[in-house]
Amino acid sequence: MSSRRTVAAGLIIVLGLLLAVPAAATYAGDKPLSTVFHDEFRGGYVYTVGNSTYSGALNPGDRYAVSFDLDLPEDATIRHQRLYVYWAWSKLDQQAIYPALSLVRTDTSEHLTETARYADSKGFVSKNDFFSGMDAFTTTDLARGKNSFTVILENNATDNRTFVVQGIGLLAVYESPGSPEAIAWVSEGADLIYSSYGITPAMASSRIDFPGTISRSGLASAELFLVAPSGGYTRENIPVINRLFFNREGTSSMPSFFETILAAIFPGSNGKEWVNVFDSDETKQVGIDRRDVLPYLRSDKNFAQVQDEKDYLVLSNAVLWAERR
Template sequence: MSSRRIAVGLILLFLGLLAAPAAATYAGDRPLSTVFNDEFRGGYVYTVGNSTYSGSIGPEGEYTVAFDPELPADATVRYQRIYVYWAWSKLDQNAIYPVLSLTRTDTGEHLAEAGRYTDSKGFVSQNDFFSGMDIFTTGDLNPGKNSFTVVLKNNATDNRTFVVQGIGLLAVYESPGSPEAIAWVSEGADLLYSSHGITPVMASSRIDFPGTIDRSGLKSAELFIVAPSGGYTREKIPVINRLFFNREGTSSMPSFFETILSALFPGSSGKEWVNVFDSDETMQVGIDRRDVLPYLRSDGNFAQVQDEKDYLVLTNAVLWAERRG
């Protein structure tokens, strides 16, 4: 076969790989999806209750979390989910998906599973197990204080095990007495780790917030993101992760001109932060809140999370902008 045909064949193979569905890897290849977007008067609450790292949960093993969220007296829930953040799901040394259930102890309700997002290292090697987020629905929270407990159970009929990093509760509510807000809620599971040939640029996951915003009259804008394992590492590394808002991870513009542009038009080139997420060895669900009002655009808003040896699973994002008055 001629070298020309070989070259053409390699090009076609490469293009085919680009067109193929995204595989599970340490790279940012499973971006979060927008599941709720609307403009209304209201707010949102997110809590992981008293979640702590579970350690290995075997068959018939249980894991309990208590929640105590509070909503305004005039609140009506618009979107609500319970998220189970799990990892290291395996049978012996083989990757396998967990079989689990969730029950509310106050009502005895067996919660309905609404979805599952998963990711993994993506190549055959030691410890290539699944991580992910299971989504459950439950009865809407009531106005005022809500106190309840959920119990997770490993329902495997074999010896598969997994760990739970925590359980989260999100409730987006409408409230006539609250400010007018524009909300985006995104969900998924994108495992990011700059290791095994994956560079930080590759280990980056972008979150798009489609649609337009009338920026006049806005009083605040908050970006809220959740990443199990994010922010906790035993390695002594100066920068373990980065968060970008309306700013590309790399820029072809010389830094001198970027400085001038930022001085003339504050917020025009977005913003970058390092070492985001608040977590530790016990509470391993990384959480971060950022004021992004100065960097908000009228359209095309996006965030990007980049790993630099942190090892994290990007699972949730909320962009919340409120108007004055």
């Protein structure tokens, strides 16, 4: 083999190795959510996006406000609480860049502290390859009874970077002696999934694991709560835009009528699948879904999986909440 052919062969091998290395961020489900809170206690949780709406592009110095109005039981004590900023299209001219932002809570004049930033992108050089993500902030614990306040976000960049805000969410998990005994999992992150540009629906799937065991005896309810900015709204006329699986292990090789018979004899034995989940529109772009999953709950290794089919969404929050009688 000539030296020229040897070099060419070497380049091909190197290129193949580079292509084989997994990307740090893609439209595939490659950034699973992380569990940030898990415990068993008497209590409940609330989640709200207040009066959030789509902001449009925020230039440096622009502000965006969201008001919250919610009630907690009179015996409530906060166990876990976060404010979430859902942002997208963060750019400086036509280059991807992370947003520079700050939050102030008007009732306390508190400058909120950021505890985590999660971000994702399509993952390949092309037009409009900008970052989308979620920032998590701590804030003064909600009070017992009625809570009404406003949070003001500001683009405090010192350059010309811009971004959009799809909404701000508030999650509060509280302990309450007068509430049912509950088992809770809270997960957060930002996994951008989109079945496009060569990414198949199977690849555009994000799995959420809920580690630990749970006694199913005496359970009264079990709920799966999900948040996905952009999820549930599309201008395309597509019959199925996304799927949600709970403890569903995949497609079975047995005939469908056998599956039907087994499901009738052993309800929930292979989990459940739903299509076209999340509720959002052009103005309210934070997609939310709430499902009863009690019939499909396992004693351990519970998981959910969101699959995109041309919906384009950022899976950001998950709560699995089970209550005893």
